[in-house]
Amino acid sequence: MSWPRDMTKNENLSLFLVSEKHIMSPEFHSRFSWCGGLRKYHVKFGVSNITPRSIGNLREFSDIETGSWYLKSENKLVPVNVENRRSVKLPEWYYKSMCKLVDHEQGLLITGRQELLNPPQTAFKTAIQTRYSDLDFNLHLNTAEYYKFCSDSASMASQSGYYRHFTSDIVHYPVLQIEASFLGECGPAEHLVVYTWQDEKDFTKLYFVIHRKEVRIFQACFIHESKMSTDKVISSL
Template sequence: MSATRDMERDNDIHLFLVSEKCVMSPKFHTKFSLAGKLQRYHVTYTFSSVTPGSVGNRRVFSDIENGDWYLKSEIKLVPVNWKTRRPTKFPKTFYENTCKLIDNEHMPMITRRQEALIPPDISFKTSVQTRYSDMDFNLHVSYAEYYRFSCDAAAEASLSGYYRHFNSDIVNYPILQTEATFLGECGPEELLLVYTWQDEKDLEKIYFAIYLKDVRIFQACFIYDNKKSHDHVMSSL
């Protein structure tokens, strides 16, 4: 990653996350439960795609002994000019060198842009205020916090009886897949509106949209297991 640091220093470019997709094995929640011991695992990190204006990174967490995978994830990042906060292109040398490192053995997990998720009128709505401790090194709310906001909204909605089937705390139902798109930035001490709703046909699909004023800055679809977990997992993810 030294090339990335050099690019940031010499070209005033920072990488911003725009989308992420994660798939969890059912073993993931059991292996990393509070009842188990601290686990060791193997991580592979590869480039899944690259264009002049974006790069995809793929990570696989697997068992050291038998190679079984626990979690697969892919993120897509775009270069942004730090001064203008606008998308830009990679330096030619960085782009050409990265192209040589693409993992051509596996298909990218993110193969299309996520469709716009617009909250229906029947959505469950809650609010959250961002904190200074939510900030990351790019001086905006960290991407991980949006997952927290979504999980908290899902727990609140499930406990209120809003969802079909998930009529107790939804944290007891393991998340099997997430797909998220980061559409805008947000700073500290901002009031966000968090919307969540359930797919009309597939009860395991739960949607989220987060708004700053009238602007949708985050959206996601989580797929939950329809069976409760008997393990006390460390988190809903």
């Protein structure tokens, strides 16, 4: 997300995503799968939180008639100087204007920084090379690609018999929650290693860490439904 050129004297600022959390209702995948058909939904978007150095956005998809929600999502962004890649403060005019829009009645999904995930020696590993088509307009890896890499890795792990309980392709077990942290940038033609493993106590929790050489650039926790879905799926998410 970039700053509008006519809104600030400093055109070297962009907003970079650092963390996000998604919570899906059990009906989410049925509603948004191929079997769900075309429907109208109510979409709510608001400012969930703001500090001089960060801003949070909250989105909610819900049923127009009943008001029941299907998806709640929150992300946290920080302003960065695109030349030196260092975090900076939000412009004062922007900070003051956004403070007026914060929804104080809506609870936060992201309540704190995600704990550091350390892959065990037994973690399932997948090697990936990034492509130029994976980049966004900031010329680094698109957010969606990180999730795609994790989903592909989880599919390989589940079908190889690495996970317990998930003996079929993981795409048949709906994702109910995702919490992710974006810890570093990544460009094209980079060699990455995706680590995935299962929580020792809760088999529905799958962990992911992506390394570029020895640098951790991404980590996430996916919570899956324990039962296999009968809906026709489009992809892992």
